[in-house]
Amino acid sequence: MTTLWMLAGVTVLAIVAWRISRARRRARELREPFPEAWRALLARVPLYRRLPPAVRERVELTARRLLQRVHFIGCAGLAVTDEMRLIIATQAALLVAHRDPRAFDALHSVLVYPAEFVVEDREEDEYGLVTQGSRPLSGQTIDVSRIVLSWEDIEAGLTSDDGYNVVLHEFAHHLDHLTDGALTDGGKLAPGADAWHRTLEAAYEALCDAVDRGEDTLIDPYGAEDLTEFFATATEVFFERAAEFRAAHRQLSAQLRDFYGVDPADWPEVAR
Numbered sequence: 326m327t328t329l330w331m332l333a334g335v336t337v338l339a340i341v342a343w344r345i346s347r348a349r350r351r352a353r354e355l356r357e358p359f360p361e362a363w364r365a366l367l368a369r370v371p372l373y374r375r376l377p378p379a380v381r382e383r384v385e386l387t388a389r390r391l392l393q394r395v396h397f398i399g400c401a402g403l404a405v406t407d408e409m410r411l412i413i414a415t416q417a418a419l420l421v422a423h424r425d426p427r428a429f430d431a432l433h434s435v436l437v438y439p440a441e442f443v444v445e446d447r448e449e450d451e452y453g454l455v456t457q458g459s460r461p462l463s464g465q466t467i468d469v470s471r472i473v474l475s476w477e478d479i480e481a482g483l484t485s486d487d488g489y490n491v492v493l494h495e496f497a498h499h500l501d502h503l504t505d506g507a508l509t510d511g512g513k514l515a516p517g518a519d520a521w522h523r524t525l526e527a528a529y530e531a532l533c534d535a536v537d538r539g540e541d542t543l544i545d546p547y548g549a550e551d552l553t554e555f556f557a558t559a560t561e562v563f564f565e566r567a568a569e570f571r572a573a574h575r576q577l578s579a580q581l582r583d584f585y586g587v588d589p590a591d592w593p594e595v596a597r
């Protein structure tokens with residue numbers, strides 16, 4: 326019995342020592358300059374190239390912390406490369422550039438598929454009729470600990486400024502999940518925070534009306550699905566087509582600028 330207790334004690338001590346040394350190594354890494362080789366890999370990311378130096382520094386720090394802690398898991402035979410991890414982490418970090426670099430610490434893993442992946446769906450209508458089906462997705466935020474992404478769709482988002490960016494989309498959902506949906510569910514908002522929801526709701530209703538009228542919209546019509554999708558799709562456009570977004574949605578743009586703490590409409594344009 327004594328031997329067993331001693332063995333357990335030694336194991337616990339070994340784990341504690343390992344954790345302390347890992348924490349020290351991580352802290353040391355975060356103090357080192359962002360590797361130039363990584364910056365070279367990120368040259369493919371137009372949003373990264375546009376970052377003002379002060380914002381870039383914060384984005385790099387958060388991206389690095391995310392890379393240290395989050396498990397990137399290749400699915401359906403995909404081998405996740407350093408470049409993929411960097412491109413995902415850096416774009417995600419854009420959303421929390423002005424926050425604590427620990428903003429994404431709840432996230433445990435990012436699962437990456439080579440292309441769209443299929444999820445099983447089960448829907449029950451108001452009469453209790455259940456429809457079973459499947460649908461292809463380019464991204465999915467399962468809960469606060471897991472995000473699923475399609476690499477093909479991430480790459481497609483790098484080649485044009487069409488307001489399509491699945492990384493920004495899913496990590497915006499992640500931020501919403503971290504507040505238990507309060508960002509998009511007015512009923513869950515803290516007292517006094519209803520101005521946020523009023524602005525979001527008004528812009529959402531305007532998108533729904535425009536989609537109903539069959540108009541072309543700056544925000545993806547998928548945003549008319551519900552307020553959570555609206556917040557995620559509006560976030561994509563806020564970053565990717567910032568100047569047009571500010572001109573077309575002045576109030577929402579100002580609200581997202583305050584929320585994300587950056588104004589991409591002011592960042593210099595770069596050739597794609």
Ligand SMILES: [Zn+2]
Nearest residue numbers: 494498554557
């Ligand atoms: Zn979504």
